[in-house]
Amino acid sequence: MCDICSDNQINLDMNNLLKGKKGIIFGALDSESIAWKVAEQCHQQGAQIVLTNAPMAMRLGEINALAEAINAPVVPADATSIEEIENLFTKSMEHFGGQVDFVLHSIGMSVNVRKNRPYTDLNYDFLTKGWDVSAVSFHKVLQTAYKMDAIADWGSVLGLTYMAAQRTFPDYSDMAENKAYLESIARSFGYHYGLKSKVRVNTISHSPTRTTAGSGVKGFDGFMSFAEKMSPLGNATGEDCADYCVAMFSDLTRRVTMQNLYNDGGFSLMGVSQEVLEKYMESVD
Numbered sequence: 001m002c003d004i005c006s007d008n009q010i011n012l013d014m015n016n017l018l019k020g021k022k023g024i025i026f027g028a029l030d031s032e033s034i035a036w037k038v039a040e041q042c043h044q045q046g047a048q049i050v051l052t053n054a055p056m057a058m059r060l061g062e063i064n065a066l067a068e069a070i071n072a073p074v075v076p077a078d079a080t081s082i083e084e085i086e087n088l089f090t091k092s093m094e095h096f097g098g099q100v101d102f103v104l105h106s107i108g109m110s111v112n113v114r115k116n117r118p119y120t121d122l123n124y125d126f127l128t129k130g131w132d133v134s135a136v137s138f139h140k141v142l143q144t145a146y147k148m149d150a151i152a153d154w155g156s157v158l159g160l161t162y163m164a165a166q167r168t169f170p171d172y173s174d175m176a177e178n179k180a181y182l183e184s185i186a187r188s189f190g191y192h193y194g195l196k197s198k199v200r201v202n203t204i205s206h207s208p209t210r211t212t213a214g215s216g217v218k219g220f221d222g223f224m225s226f227a228e229k230m231s232p233l234g235n236a237t238g239e240d241c242a243d244y245c246v247a248m249f250s251d252l253t254r255r256v257t258m259q260n261l262y263n264d265g266g267f268s269l270m271g272v273s274q275e276v277l278e279k280y281m282e283s284v285d
Contacts, residue, residue, distance in 0.1 A: 019046030027106030231265030
């Protein structure tokens with residue numbers, strides 16, 4: 001925008017960024033979910049949405065309330081099942097009358113974390129289940145869409161990740177591997193999908209956010225507090241993540257692909273902050 005434009009003009013131009021676009025959003029469990037907030041913001045910006053989640057998650061959550069609020073159909077799908085993903089894309093394209101423009105993958109779980117298994121004593125069956133749900137499902141969604149030609153040219157696919165894929169967070173356990181796997185899939189599949197139909201594939205590495213799933217991680221309050229003190233801009237909120245997703249689904253970011261994009265208030269590039277250092281010095285005095 002030119003420097004003579006008013007703030008009101010800028011805000012006006014930012015409305016309806018997704019007008020005419022159609023998307024599928026995985027993982028909206030309840031109003032604390034980032035996927036829920038993304039769905040609301042995409043709807044506000046003019047997109048049409050299909051919501052999906054695993055049948056068990058749908059029974060535990062409140063997805064039907066969101067569906068009613070944004071006038072979106074709900075198509076149950078276990079993202080680890082190729083057959084159910086195929087059905088999801090088929091029904092979504094029937095509903096939209098054509099291809100999908102964007103997809104959000106907001107799925108993740110660790111049975112080891114849920115069962116409080118220490119990282120040095122993992123159950124490998126649990127590990128396999130966790131990476132199938134959290135990461136391999138991302139590949140299954142991309143591969144199914146690729147084979148079905150379900151995503152329109154210049155479409156956008158996002159997965160949500162966390163800094164523990166890059167740095168050590170002891171209590172994050174095997175979810176760190178799951179997220180690292182997810183990020184690698186985005187890079188690898190982003191190359192192939194870009195060549196095929198200019199579809200871009202990225203991950204967003206977000207600040208720790210209080211969600212129903214995230215709050216189950218041991219020491220989560222400590223994650224939140226430490227990240228807040230380390231980040232020059234403070235922790236990014238779920239609403240901030242939704243805004244970022246809208247930008248990534250829009251035509252403003254058509255040449256951004258295969259990236260792991262940080263939306264964390266600067267946390268990922270910090271060594272130590274003055275506030276954290278002072279707190280530490282107080283503890284040793």
